[in-house]
Amino acid sequence: MRTYLIDAEKNELIIDLTKTLVHSKELIEFEFSTLQDNEIVHRENIFVRKLAGRYFASNDQKNWVKLAPQNLPKKFLNVDRVFDIYRGFKPSGLSDGNDGELLTQMPGKVVKILVATGDEVVEGQTLVILEAMKMENEIKAGLDGVVKNIHVSVGDALDQGVLMLELE
Template sequence: MRYAFKIGDELVKVAPRSLADELVLNIGDKDCRVVFEHGKEGRCTLSLDGKNYESWVARDGDDIYIKMSGRYFKVTAFDPRAAAAGASVAAGAISAPMPGVVVEVLVAEGDEVVEGAKLLTIESMKLQSTVRAACDGVVGRIHVSAGSEFNKDDVLVEIESND
């Protein structure tokens, strides 16, 4: 079975190759041996193909935040079936994945956008991420502005689909 994760703005496909004696994951197109040891207060050791990384991990709902080698990563498990189901409930409504603050609004109402276009930059837990269009369409309504705070699941932007 294949899984998909968003790491920053990149979608990465992961598939387990071996779960017996050691964990081997196919990440992108490369097989990696993975060892993950939890410590106290979010501290952990991650070993990829024998190279050890001191890291810290925090979780917020479906999102996992990782600090490793002086860099910060947001990892989100992505289930296309769940996304499709959610899209049918509120077609074109893009909701906040976590609480945070708007750093920058990158579009205006009436702008035409394509699927994957950058709409907003948001910040949560001192990490910035990009909110992207889920479909081709026209920006119908923007519910936030730069500096405004929002809660998880608040509607940030509505896209009127071209379908």
């Protein structure tokens, strides 16, 4: 799972969940890495455990921090910067720089397909609208090109990493 954190000045942090280890019913270990220009700038393992109905997190299993109760926060704060959170996809206006293959970054349902095979598209153009986490997410073209193949249709429920569309 990839998470994009983008602040008001369009500065972005890309955090990847690279590993998940379920130790027990109460303890899960996650490995996160932060990418900058495709280079890992920071990597750390975080343990989460549930105690008395609350989540506690730690990076050393010694000091546990109680996590504020929030289901799916839309914002993260870092001192004087508020980041918008985009889980699994990048918001409009910011290209993902992918090659012609459009994969789902998160499980979701196809709501609308805005192009047909053979259409010419430009970078940033919305191709597919995917409903995930009760939100409609616009999936955009990462490059200028022509739609070569469409592998999905409206109403399809997709898993993560499914090929939806190919550009040329």
